[in-house]
Amino acid sequence: MRVPLGRRTPWTAEDGRSADSLYDLVGSDWFVALVDRFYDGVATDELLRPLYPEDLEESRRHLAGFLQQYWGGPPDYSAERGHPRLRMRHAPFRIRTQERDAWIRHMATAVAAGGLADAAATTVMEYFEGAASHVVNDPD
Numbered sequence: 001m002r003v004p005l006g007r008r009t010p011w012t013a014e015d016g017r018s019a020d021s022l023y024d025l026v027g028s029d030w031f032v033a034l035v036d037r038f039y040d041g042v043a044t045d046e047l048l049r050p051l052y053p054e055d056l057e058e059s060r061r062h063l064a065g066f067l068q069q070y071w072g073g074p075p076d077y078s079a080e081r082g083h084p085r086l087r088m089r090h091a092p093f094r095i096r097t098q099e100r101d102a103w104i105r106h107m108a109t110a111v112a113a114g115g116l117a118d119a120a121a122t123t124v125m126e127y128f129e130g131a132a133s134h135v136v137n138d139p140d
Helices: 022-026 028-042 057-070 076-081 086-090 097-112 118-134
Strands: none
Touching (some): 086 118, 097 118
16 A cells, blocks of 8 residues: 555554555444444434434445445445435435434444544544535525
8 A cells, every 4th residue: 555655544543553445444344333323323313313214224234335335345335236326315305404414423423433543533524524415405
């Protein structure tokens, strides 16, 4: 892996181990646990819960698969579901700034409990904040 001089890759663990991708650093189970923590928060959120199906298992599986692939894992998500099409998949739902903010809060809590080094957690949250803002489809 090439890292510019003076710059550490964000995919470095607290113990100094580094990897080419977040997936290589943490493995597939980390993403499943992240998604479980996230959906545990969503399940009790009065604002977000109505946006999801009654049974959250398929939603959990899809999000974990997408995140595994996005962060360097195998392309299983695309093989099963095709291109992620983030905006299209969320278009049927009214997503305002308040839904985005609630989603980010739950994801930030899930990421914070994941044991990532600060640089990695920051990089992951920057992605989630951008992705969550991308699906807002109803101006406040």
